[in-house]
Amino acid sequence: MSEATIESVSHEHRVFPPTEEFSKRALIGTREEYEALYRRSIEDPEGFWAEQAQALHWFTPPQKTVEWKAPFSKWFVGGTTNLAYNCLDRHLDGPHRNKAAIIWEGEPGDIRVLTYFQLWREVCRFANALTDLGIEAGDRVGIYMGMVPEAAIAMLACARIGAVHSVVFGGFASDAVRDRMIDAEAKAVITQDGTYRRGSVVPLKEQVDKAVDQCPNVEHVVVLRRTGNEITMKEGRDHDWAALMETASPKHEAPALDAEHPLFILYTSGSTGKPKGVMHTTGGYMVGTYLTSKYVFDLQEDDTYWCTADVGWITGHSYIVYGPLANAATAVMYEGAPNSPDPGRFWSIVERHGVTIFYTAPTAVRAFVKWGDDWITKHDLSSLRLLGTVGEPINPEVWVWYRETVGGGRCPIVDTYWQTETGSIVMTPLPGAVPAKPGSCSVPFFGISAKVLREDGSEAAPNEGGLLVIDKPWPSMLRTVWGDDERFREQYFSRFDGIYFTGDGARRDEDGFFWVVGRIDDVVNVSGHRLGTAEIESSLVAHDDVAEAAVVGIPDELTGQALVAFVTLKGDREPSPELNQALMDHVAGDIGKFARPKRIRFADAVPKTRSGKIMRRLLRDLAAGKQAHGDMTTLEDISVLATLQEHQEE
Numbered sequence: 001m002s003e004a005t006i007e008s009v010s011h012e013h014r015v016f017p018p019t020e021e022f023s024k025r026a027l028i029g030t031r032e033e034y035e036a037l038y039r040r041s042i043e044d045p046e047g048f049w050a051e052q053a054q055a056l057h058w059f060t061p062p063q064k065t066v067e068w069k070a071p072f073s074k075w076f077v078g079g080t081t082n083l084a085y086n087c088l089d090r091h092l093d094g095p096h097r098n099k100a101a102i103i104w105e106g107e108p109g110d111i112r113v114l115t116y117f118q119l120w121r122e123v124c125r126f127a128n129a130l131t132d133l134g135i136e137a138g139d140r141v142g143i144y145m146g147m148v149p150e151a152a153i154a155m156l157a158c159a160r161i162g163a164v165h166s167v168v169f170g171g172f173a174s175d176a177v178r179d180r181m182i183d184a185e186a187k188a189v190i191t192q193d194g195t196y197r198r199g200s201v202v203p204l205k206e207q208v209d210k211a212v213d214q215c216p217n218v219e220h221v222v223v224l225r226r227t228g229n230e231i232t233m234k235e236g237r238d239h240d241w242a243a244l245m246e247t248a249s250p251k252h253e254a255p256a257l258d259a260e261h262p263l264f265i266l267y268t269s270g271s272t273g274k275p276k277g278v279m280h281t282t283g284g285y286m287v288g289t290y291l292t293s294k295y296v297f298d299l300q301e302d303d304t305y306w307c308t309a310d311v312g313w314i315t316g317h318s319y320i321v322y323g324p325l326a327n328a329a330t331a332v333m334y335e336g337a338p339n340s341p342d343p344g345r346f347w348s349i350v351e352r353h354g355v356t357i358f359y360t361a362p363t364a365v366r367a368f369v370k371w372g373d374d375w376i377t378k379h380d381l382s383s384l385r386l387l388g389t390v391g392e393p394i395n396p397e398v399w400v401w402y403r404e405t406v407g408g409g410r411c412p413i414v415d416t417y418w419q420t421e422t423g424s425i426v427m428t429p430l431p432g433a434v435p436a437k438p439g440s441c442s443v444p445f446f447g448i449s450a451k452v453l454r455e456d457g458s459e460a461a462p463n464e465g466g467l468l469v470i471d472k473p474w475p476s477m478l479r480t481v482w483g484d485d486e487r488f489r490e491q492y493f494s495r496f497d498g499i500y501f502t503g504d505g506a507r508r509d510e511d512g513f514f515w516v517v518g519r520i521d522d523v524v525n526v527s528g529h530r531l532g533t534a535e536i537e538s539s540l541v542a543h544d545d546v547a548e549a550a551v552v553g554i555p556d557e558l559t560g561q562a563l564v565a566f567v568t569l570k571g572d573r574e575p576s577p578e579l580n581q582a583l584m585d586h587v588a589g590d591i592g593k594f595a596r597p598k599r600i601r602f603a604d605a606v607p608k609t610r611s612g613k614i615m616r617r618l619l620r621d622l623a624a625g626k627q628a629h630g631d632m633t634t635l636e637d638i639s640v641l642a643t644l645q646e647h648q649e650e
């Protein structure tokens with residue numbers, strides 16, 4: 001075993017095949033069908049993708065499927081299309097015209113439904129409004145909004161005229177808005193007075209005012225009225241959304257844009273502080289999100305699909321807006337917090353709208369577990385037929401709980417692995433065709449050549465941990481880091497020359513299933529065992545009293561590094577020295593003595609990013625007895641860190 005091999009210690013062996021009932025109705029209903037299509041997509045990617053692209057509208061058909069000069073790719077070369085046209089206009093001449101495109105629920109309980117026709121009309125008007133302000137194809141436009149239909153309208157209007165949107169998550173503060181708008185050299189920002197969150201108003205316009213004062217390129221700010229809180233409008237710069245819409249024509253012809261026309265920039269937190277603008281383009285992203293939405297969620301005509309993400313994340317881009325709409329699906333959109341007014345809110349939404357497909361993040365599922373089953377069981381969730389997760393490896397016990405308690409034991413779960421950079425899902429079970437193993441993101445999607453490599457570039461043996469890569473281009477992959485080709489190459493294509501490195505550690509089991517063991521930066525080395533954090537955390541979470549766990553390494557004279565576990569208990573459980581001992585023994589018994597945490601710290605919460613990922617980097621400092629340092633702008637709740645810091649010496 002090479003020095004760099006990651007040791008996988010999980011012994012999760014449960015397998016959940018799709019039910020016969022699900023498979024019978026599914027778009028892809030057998031493993032053989034998946035295998036055959038997958039094989040074709042890998043052996044003849046050009047033929048496969050050219051064929052798939054035909055499901056969408058092209059003003060000029062592509063001449064060439066892909067041009068690959070690593071790390072740069074071009075897809076559907078010579079083709080022209082329009083993503084908004086494919087999401088809207090394409091559905092108007094037929095039975096989808098009056099189908100619900102978006103069913104929206106505000107946090108206070110207001111409900112709006114936009115049909116495809118209505119959404120199209122709004123998007124056309126807003127496209128004209130932007131054009132009237134002088135926004136042209138190629139200009140960058142910031143979108144800093146809450147979860148309102150107008151956020152989707154703004155995105156689609158930009159896509160329609162070829163303006164490059166950059167959505168900034170509404171939970172970020174003005175500094176983040178400023179840095180991103182400066183990096184993108186945005187000409188306009190679209191925002192709203194405020195958004196509702198857990199009963200109070202988050203004043204978005206106020207943050208934009210602070211940010212835009214320092215952004216020389218921003219000429220226009222468009223403000224939607226949502227909450228009615230007091231705002232100041234700057235003469236000449238600020239425009240009222242409703243007023244613009246009133247004068248804008250609803251007639252708009254979607255222009256033919258080049259397949260490689262930049263579609264959006266979405267910033268991810270780079271480790272160096274400077275925001276990293278992941279850039280996606282039109283044609284490849286369109287085909288990728290269209291096809292994954294269709295097959296991963298098995299979208300049927302009568303589905304009501306709900307992805308709980310925020311449009312500020314890639315999940316919201318690909319699986320609330322573009323993918324579902326390209327499929328003429330009905331998507332639910334919810335404005336507020338999952339526990340407003342109470343922890344049953346999500347389930348009341350599922351019941352009220354008859355949601356059939358529910359897609360969320362492991363961090364949310366762990367919160368549901370913590371809040372208790374009663375919030376769920378008191379609602380009628382019989383409409384659900386498919387569940388999904390994304391964002392982190394899901395702890396197998398949490399997966400099983402999700403299946404039983406939310407899914408009533410009948411719904412398959414798709415554990416979808418992907419990244420802002422991949423644009424669309426790259427690994428997942430297909431729900432009617434591929435059995436699920438709790439904690440595994442299963443198998444590659446069509447056209448994805450995923451591998452686990454050793455440090456020296458050779459392929460790891462089955463169950464040997466290594467580095468997760470994708471060694472062939474795929475349509476929805478990022479094209480570059482905005483304005484920084486060198487950073488793009490360095491970040492993703494330098495570990496192995498010309499091969500995309502995800503930054504994650506993984507193993508592939510004897511059935512070809514992938515198990516992500518965590519980010520490579522989080523790997524811990526204990527007595528020569530290189531361990532990913534996910535499996536140790538899952539071992540802790542499998543203990544009946546534990547709701548959530550975060551494991552990090554601290555320097556140790558004897559073992560190189562030792563494990564420290566931060567543990568959050570379920571609702572009514574209390575920390576005690578006995579429980580502390582029991583948890584240490586549990587991990588030692590479950591995985592092995594070498595994995596026994598040196599220390600367990602009970603905590604009410606662990607620090608997370610605003611998208612719900614545990615920030616182990618900060619916990620590493622705390623575990624080593626230091627003050628947490630480094631970039632904290634992505635931290636969800638600073639008080640969580642402060643509390644942990646206060647209790648350092650306990």
Ligand code: WT7
Pocket residue numbers: 268314315389390391392393394415416417418419420421441502503504516518519611
């Ligand atoms: C990172 C990407 C892509 C949508 C949301 C996150 C982790 C994501 C899974 C999964 C294990 C996962 C990886 C990845 N991740 N999904 N199903 N199983 N890990 O996007 O913020 O770009 O994060 O999230 O570490 O690299 P993102």
